[in-house]
Amino acid sequence: MRGSNWLIGVISWLVCRVTADPYTSPHTSDDLHDALANLGVEITGDLPVPPDPRLQSNATAPSHHCAAACGLLTTIRKTIVSTSGSQTYAQQQSRYWSLQQLETLPTCRVTPQIAIDVAITLLITQYFDCPFAVKSGGHAAFAGASNIQGGITIDLGSLRQVEVSKDKTVTKVGAGNRWLDVYSKLDPMGLSVVGGRVAEIGVGGLTLGGGVSFFSGRHGWALDGVTNYEVVLANGQIRDINQKSDPDLYFALRGGGNNFGIVTRFDLETFPQGLMWGGNTIHPPTTNASICKAFENFANNGSQNPDAALIIAYAYFQGSYIFVNNYDYALPTPFPPAFNEFTCIPNITDTQRITSLSNLTVELNASNPGGFREHYTTATFKNSAALQLQILDIFVQEVETIKDAADILPALVMQPITLPMIRLFRKNGGNALGISEGDGPLLLMNLAILWSSKADDERIISAAARVISRAKDVGREMGLDYRYIYQNYASLSQNVFAGYEDENQRRLVEISKKYDPDRVFQNLQPGYFKLDREEGGSLV
Helix, strand or coil: CHHHHHHHHHHHHHHHHHHCCCCCCCCCHHHHHHHHHHHCCCCCCCCCCCCCHHHCCCCCCCHHHHHHHHHHHHHHCHHHEEECCCHHHHHHHCCCCEHHHHCCCCCEEECCCCHHHHHHHHHHHHHCCCCEEEECCCCCCCCCCCCCCCCEEEEHHHCCCEEECCCCCEEEEECCCEHHHHHHHHHHHCEECCCCCCCCCEHHHHHHHCCCCCCHHHHCCHHHHEEEEEEECCCCCEEEECCCCCHHHHHHHCCCCCCCCEEEEEEEECEECCCEEEEEEEECHHHHHHHHHHHHHHHHCHHHCCCEEEEEEEEEECCEEEEEEEEEECCCCCCCHHHHHHHCCCCCEECCEEECHHHHHHHHHCCCCCCEEEEEEEEEEECCHHHHHHHHHHHHHHHCCCCCCCCCEEEEEEEEECHHHHHHCCHHHCCCCCCCHHHCCEEEEEEEEEECCHHHHHHHHHHHHHHHHHHHHHHHHCCCEECCCCHHHCCCCCCHHHHCCHHHHHHHHHHHHHHCCCCHHHHCCCCCCCCCCCCCCCCC
């Protein structure tokens, strides 16, 4: 029967893809039964014959290709597939941070329980030429980052393993965890890892893009603390990738984003960690000059204070401009000397106390409320209080043009990239970010805006772009502009990898060609930041 022949063809194609080596041609279907048994694939019932997706281009593949892909996935793994109208689909859609992502509607959502489920899904999306997205925590701002209109969203939320090694030096963390899940397990054990500072941010996106942490002065960024990745490659192979097994891909995964495979588990360096000191402090706008000077000195003296972490945020809130700053210290030392220049500045209120890492991340999470329209954009500069003050003026000027938008809350967030952090970028063969010690210390800026009405999207995003453009113009005039664009804070219009140094960008492209010769993660996974930014779809 035609339907049966088609089904056998699909199974044969899947097996060939799963058993293929990246450097050789796929196997034939001779090992069909063994391969299906190894994957746990069982197909029952008749399926309609879909259009042949291999005759369509990625740009013109109709949505019914994705419907056919969802149908086959339902046959193979019914319990992990949900479609519009189901309670599971609605619940998973509601777990996005920004309204732009929540309003994006895939044909179906797949929630893998194990890495094999990811491999099966990835291969089926390719067979049907169906675009897909991958979600860890869903904390990106713009539509399409980890959800996809009309395609298949692979939601890793059930991959929730948090397993500490017997010697307590490595923790295996499933990519579906949020950071509070990880810290809630490790805090009672007196342990920690380098991870996010906001409770509900996902492990996957933060770690693949960078991952500034409370512990970055002592241990580097989150990507520097990964000893091994469990990755599903484009051909369906499930591989452990580390510095010894595949040093090129290991390098690429440390800052290369979602361009090389789907990471299902991160093995993270683990270290002793007890209670900390920290919290937020609100300062009036009359303290701007003092805070910017204190920031400059803190960044310049980073080597003296590797246990201290700093975030300053200048925000427009309920008709006033205020600083909402976070001073955090990895030891239970009240008001450590590292923050003397800040704590002597007059403040309105503060929550500084000795507490757990989990508690600090919950507090910061309250400053990142979900359920609004969101926009992030970013820039990096050489460290300078004088430049900061000029950027604050630009921020105020542009906010004045949009402050009437409903529920608007704009914040200009600044953090130092200190020399201790940059030195640790060399760990384990070095990461892909392209920042060297001679470049630092640096000022990392994130312009974050939330609001409620879609009607205000264009003017708010335009105002944010003007802040960045004008700030970079001033930075160039002062000789303080810097090329790096932090992936986790970037807007969709920003070319992240152009800021990674030419040599690192070239390496990433070559590694992509090696492990993904069919360009699956460039073409079929269009969301987030791609190595390919040229017109015509060619890799740069």
